[in-house]
Amino acid sequence: MTAPVYNFAYLDEQTKRMIRRAILKAIAIPGYQVPFASREMPMPYGWGTGGVQVTASIIGPDDILKVIDQGSDDTTNAVSIRKFFSRTAGVRTTTATREATVIQTRHRIPETPLTEDQVLVYQVPIPEPLRFLEPRETETRRMHALSEYGLMHVKLYEDIARHGHIATTYAYPVKVAQRYVMDPSPIPKFDNPKLTDCPALQLFGAGREKRIYAIPPYTPVVSLDFDDHPFEPYRHDAQCELCGAADSYLDEVITDDNGSRMFVCSDTDYCETRRATGKGAQQSAPATEHRS
């Protein structure tokens, strides 16, 4: 069987230039959603078609790519996208955050601090933070243009009225560079503080919605809140049972049908690195906790 011959990184050069122009605009106006002519990609919407197009446009032969899905390097989505680029672009891939120059992510920011030499590419399902409050796209665009963001606080108000605290735990709205309100894609709000003043360039691609936006390096990003209900990142009150980390974002894993569960780092690379350097938790059998 003869494999089809692709242009470097799948997309043709004209398309890449078009996407790069959109990216440049996005960087020039932090947080502003730039429309672009999103292409069909050989994967279904919701699998990161936006992120893949952004990655394809910025990646070069010398880049080292890491792809994570909810922090994990070894889920279907992450593995498939890594394979996709190693086949169509022949670039090196890695799972080590420190090594990578381009990191495509679905719904997490790596625990390891990023550097100026890295680019973080987010896969975004719904770029419009006001979508569920104001369904008219013409109206939300006008609201962005005039920075009428009172409505965003109505959502937070509703949270507090209903739950007693701001119950939005992911896709927590932020204001970028004191101007545009932005949906940081469905990252947990635990990750929100990592958005601000980040040395790495952060790009957001929404394929189905045909939007690209960006946070340039060292840009102030503020999570919206009320004076008397300030923003608080959420984290399970536990340690990772594999590496013992007390500062990382944890996944709750159900281990049997009796309600046993364990908490482990959502960022697999962070967890593995810690274990490799001997920071593991007490190496007892997989510690389980029973719910009575």
Add this chain to the structure above:
Amino acid sequence: MTGTDERPLLTIDGLTKWYGRQLGCRDVDFDLYEGEVMAVVGESGSGKSTLLQLLSGQMEPSSGCVVYRQRDGSIADVWQMSEPMRRFLFRTDWGYVHQDAQLGLRMGISAGGNVGERLMAVGWRNYAAIRDSAKSWLDRVEIDSNRIDDTPRTYSGGMRQRLQIARNLVTAPRLIFMDEPTGGLDVSVQARLLDLLRRLVADLNIAAVVVTHDLAVARLLSNRIIVMKAGEIIETGLTDQVLDDPSEPYTQLLVSSILPV
């Protein structure tokens, strides 16, 4: 506040709207002073609602101008203002009560959120303060404050209308537009709503333009009245004077066609 300012709050001059070749309204002039309630009456299709939309800056007139005296005393043509200014005015200094409460409310958001939206839009960022303000407004429009977290979907028609009024009045506007505020409500609810409106407007010294086809509403609420027919003002004056002693044949017809109880 310029409480002693004697100049009109709103000056309407030669306001005309054409929908293509179809006339909406023509050459409407009037002044509206602070604390004054003006009723606009006329049959369906006489241009009342067109006029209201022109006045409230929602539709651009074909010719003529709407001049508004702002809080700082400066005078500005609503259609010469920048769009953000106009929208800001609409959210803060003005209110608009729709006939259909569903258009004026966010049906999926709790009553407290509905009332608080305007406050958050002008920069309130203290949850407790917003909630207190919402509570006190629900109280003033006679909605039980226990229902602050219910959505308007669960409210009756009369309550929705009152909620809509609270939502508009929370930023202490100086001018409020009402399009058939009692339309579609049953008579006892209407009476209660009218009572409430009259009290609020008097207490807060709000100027209002009320469009209605119900002369009883005009009589109860308004100081002055405009009678419209085929897009033009045919008679204007003090409400009691016009309704008791109409001079135009059309107004006479209108007054005499009220069904006696």
